[in-house]
Amino acid sequence: MKSTLLTCLVILCFLNVLVAQNYKFGKVSKEELAQKQHPTEPSADAAVLYREIKTEFQYTQDAGWYMVTDYFERVKIYSKEGFDWANATIDLFTGEGEDKLIGLKGYTYYLGADGKVEEVKLKSDGIFEQETTKYLSQTKITMPDVREGCIIEYKYTINSPFIFNIDEFKFQETIPVDKVKVVFNSPEYFAYKTHQRGWIPYKVASETRDRTMSYRQTSQDIKAFSGAGLPETTTREVKFKENVYTVELEKVPAIKEEPYAGNINNYATALQFEMSYMDFPGSPLRTYSTTWEDVSKGIYKVDLFGAELERNNYFEDDLKNLLNGVSNPEEKTALIFSYVINKMSWNGFNGYYTNEGVKTAYKKGSGNVADINLMLIAMLRYANLPANPVLVSTTSHGIPLFPTRNGFNYVIAAVELPQGTILLDATSKDAEMGILKSNIMNWQGRIIMKDGTSGWVSLSPQSPAVKSAMVNVEIKPDFSVIGKAQNRYTGNYAFHYRTDFKSLNEDAQRKAIEKNSSQVEISALHFENLETAGKPVSLEYDFESLDAVEDVAGKLYFSPMVFMATKESPFKPETRQYPVDFNYPMKDRYIINIALPEGYKVESMPENAVFSLGENIGSYRYLISQLGNKLQLSVEFSINKSFIAAEEYGNLKKFFELLIAKENEKVVLSKA
Numbered sequence: 001m002k003s004t005l006l007t008c009l010v011i012l013c014f015l016n017v018l019v020a021q022n023y024k025f026g027k028v029s030k031e032e033l034a035q036k037q038h039p040t041e042p043s044a045d046a047a048v049l050y051r052e053i054k055t056e057f058q059y060t061q062d063a064g065w066y067m068v069t070d071y072f073e074r075v076k077i078y079s080k081e082g083f084d085w086a087n088a089t090i091d092l093f094t095g096e097g098e099d100k101l102i103g104l105k106g107y108t109y110y111l112g113a114d115g116k117v118e119e120v121k122l123k124s125d126g127i128f129e130q131e132t133t134k135y136l137s138q139t140k141i142t143m144p145d146v147r148e149g150c151i152i153e154y155k156y157t158i159n160s161p162f163i164f165n166i167d168e169f170k171f172q173e174t175i176p177v178d179k180v181k182v183v184f185n186s187p188e189y190f191a192y193k194t195h196q197r198g199w200i201p202y203k204v205a206s207e208t209r210d211r212t213m214s215y216r217q218t219s220q221d222i223k224a225f226s227g228a229g230l231p232e233t234t235t236r237e238v239k240f241k242e243n244v245y246t247v248e249l250e251k252v253p254a255i256k257e258e259p260y261a262g263n264i265n266n267y268a269t270a271l272q273f274e275m276s277y278m279d280f281p282g283s284p285l286r287t288y289s290t291t292w293e294d295v296s297k298g299i300y301k302v303d304l305f306g307a308e309l310e311r312n313n314y315f316e317d318d319l320k321n322l323l324n325g326v327s328n329p330e331e332k333t334a335l336i337f338s339y340v341i342n343k344m345s346w347n348g349f350n351g352y353y354t355n356e357g358v359k360t361a362y363k364k365g366s367g368n369v370a371d372i373n374l375m376l377i378a379m380l381r382y383a384n385l386p387a388n389p390v391l392v393s394t395t396s397h398g399i400p401l402f403p404t405r406n407g408f409n410y411v412i413a414a415v416e417l418p419q420g421t422i423l424l425d426a427t428s429k430d431a432e433m434g435i436l437k438s439n440i441m442n443w444q445g446r447i448i449m450k451d452g453t454s455g456w457v458s459l460s461p462q463s464p465a466v467k468s469a470m471v472n473v474e475i476k477p478d479f480s481v482i483g484k485a486q487n488r489y490t491g492n493y494a495f496h497y498r499t500d501f502k503s504l505n506e507d508a509q510r511k512a513i514e515k516n517s518s519q520v521e522i523s524a525l526h527f528e529n530l531e532t533a534g535k536p537v538s539l540e541y542d543f544e545s546l547d548a549v550e551d552v553a554g555k556l557y558f559s560p561m562v563f564m565a566t567k568e569s570p571f572k573p574e575t576r577q578y579p580v581d582f583n584y585p586m587k588d589r590y591i592i593n594i595a596l597p598e599g600y601k602v603e604s605m606p607e608n609a610v611f612s613l614g615e616n617i618g619s620y621r622y623l624i625s626q627l628g629n630k631l632q633l634s635v636e637f638s639i640n641k642s643f644i645a646a647e648e649y650g651n652l653k654k655f656f657e658l659l660i661a662k663e664n665e666k667v668v669l670s671k672a
Contacts, residue, residue, distance in 0.1 A: 023050045023179070025072055028109045028151050030117060036149070037078055041176045041254060046082030048177040049151070050074040053169055056185040058159075059215050059238075063097070065187075067160045069167075074153040077146060085175065086143040086152045094135055097161030101139055106154030108145050120145040122154065133351045133368065134304075163190070164275045164288060165406050169247070172198060172269040177252040184273060187211075188241035191276040195402055198269025199577050200252060204245050211242040247271060259570035262442070262581040263395040274402060290403045296446055296454035299391065299405060304353040308374045309389070312382045314359040319379055330417050332383050334534070337424055337433060340376045341533075346427035352391055352411040369427055370411050376426045377413045386416040390423065390445040390457060399443055410440055414447050420462060430498040432534045434461055435491060438583050443643070460642045464585035465491035473562055474595040481548040481562060487539040492584045494529075494537040502530050510541075519547045520563045555603065556669040560594060560624060560633045565663040569656040576649040587638040594631040601672045602626055606665035613655040614648060617641050620655070622662050631667065 022029060038044040052072040059065050075085050086108070092099040106122030121144070128140045143152040169182045186192055194204055218233045255268050275288040290298075300306040322339055326332055349355060349368040358375040361367030367375075373389070380387035392410040393400050400407025413424040422434045423445075431437075436459060444456045466489070473483040489497055501509050510525050521544045528538040549558045559565050571580075596602070605624055612619045618639045625632055637659065644652060 045079045046085040051180040054183045072155040086146040090139040100159045102157040104156040110150040166273045169271045182247045184245040186243045192273040195272040200269040296448045340426040390447045392445040464587045465493040467588045469590045471592045475597045479549040481545045489537045497537045557666040571653045580644040582642045590635040592633040600669040603668040603670040605667045
């Protein structure tokens with residue numbers, strides 16, 4: 001009896017596991033819905049329970065070969081913070097043919113009050129279509145009735161003629177992925193290279209099998225003498241070998257956000273297929289493996305890129321008036337750059353091909369990235385300045401790993417001036433020469449010369465962003481601290497202040513500064529050059545702190561950095577998987593003068609310190625001295641390389657630990 005009962009329990013447990021792991025669409029289990037937290041990552045806000053992507057190739061007489069890709073996703077939502085995972089965006093490309101979205105279905109599941117599984121269907125009001133460029137439209141879905149504990153799933157099929165540009169297969173997300181399966185079926189006529197990335201190892205299993213494919217063929221039945229005939233449609237069968245590539249992964253951990261990592265999806269585990277060659281029976285071998293040089297030349301030859309750089313009749317008269325009497329190259333560049341910034345407004349769309357066309361965009365005063373920056377390059381060239389386009393991938397788009405046109409989604413300008421190559425992006429009203437937005441300072445760009453040759457160019461600025469602060473501090477008899485800070489920002493620091501503070505009123509500006517200044521009240525805040533691009537931004541304010549000085553048994557303790565000391569390191573984990581990306585080199589300088597309260601003398605103060613990070617990667621200097629009844633502190637912190645390899649992380653972590661320890665050391669005052 002006990003043996004029978006035990007057997008039944010084992011069978012029941014086994015059946016429950018099977019139910020919980022049914023990966024068919026619509027077969028969501030009560031066990032999955034009842035789950036309160038992820039079993040291996042309890043803090044996860046959501047998890048991909050199952051992801052399946054299957055691709056195969058079909059053929060029609062009219063369209064030729066095309067890809068059919070089936071997508072299926074099931075996601076568990078644990079908390080409100082995971083609600084964003086109930087939304088999805090489907091990219092559909094157009095060009096020589098177009099992607100077609102077929103069979104989109106979705107449901108939200110939850111447990112009802114009676115414990116039964118309830119479902120809510122995705123309807124048309126949760127599906128939105130948006131055209132972003134001439135070559136890309138997006139279908140966005142928002143799943144209905146999303147709540148904590150629910151499961152959403154959706155599936156769809158894309159028929160695509162773009163057999164050379166295959167979307168990357170992603171195995172890792174910022175949430176755990178319980179199971180993912182990718183199957184890629186390729187006819188023997190197509191040979192693909194595979195590119196793997198990410199730190200989780202996996203194997204691509206491959207096999208060859210026989211396949212029979214049916215397709216319809218229409219021919220004209222020519223009758224004797226008259227030549228007339230009716231079209232005749234027949235069904236043909238063709239047999240061929242098919243290469244099957246399969247990847248299955250389980251329990252894929254979430255890729256963790258880390259400070260200064262840029263777009264961490266660049267390091268997520270993924271697989272990319274690249275067309276290598278086509279080999280049809282009776283036809284010559286056609287190779288498609290390309291170099292970056294091939295990609296660059298191919299983009300340049302497209303009329304919506306290269307031809308637009310040759311147009312100048314729409315701006316000639318305006319530019320002649322603008323540059324009348326100006327011969328200095330840097331002055332010319334500055335005038336043209338400022339003119340385009342003020343004349344044009346960015347419509348929010350990226351791309352390296354024009355959308356409106358430069359002439360139409362110029363008349364309208366708005367356009368996409370390519371409309372504006374290709375126009376800028378054409379004007380610079382018209383003014384006899386050596387200017388060229390630079391293809392860029394934004395941080396959200398990722399880092400291009402191998403030669404493909406899909407690797408880029410943005411274009412900027414590069415101009416050769418006596419001081420070197422200066423990069424320009426005229427899409428922001430706050431832009432200045434040589435300063436790029438953070439989201440496009442993504443490793444390297446591909447510069448294309450007029451003769452069609454190309455090469456890589458660093459997107460990191462030549463000069464560091466510099467903050468200079470002069471701070472006068474007074475310790476009052478009641479041990480409160482008052483003072484005045486004068487700050488000056490250049491480069492990317494100035495750009496960020498313009499972007500973040502220009503549109504705020506004074507009260508909002510003050511609150512934003514206070515938020516980054518612990519236990520300090522700020523008043524008399526004043527900006528200069530906040531609306532004048534190209535000039536340093538100045539910021540002055542008065543401050544007061546009631547907690548900067550601690551009285552312990554008649555002795556006063558305070559940090560000479562006052563509220564400017566770095567309190568916490570951004571680099572806490574012992575190890576790190578990804579490089580550190582500071583975006584741009586930086587240098588912070590502080591001179592702090594502290595008036596000591598009457599009746600007190602310095603009993604002890606921090607020692608001077610100088611330490612460095614690697615070979616010219618970064619440095620820190622802390623020098624303090626006493627002049628009568630005043631202390632003067634000089635601090636300089638610099639990061640000279642914006643991109644630091646993961647192998648250097650241990651040194652970087654130690655560097656910040658030393659910095660924080662030094663900045664939080666106390667001066668001790670005792671009664672005189």
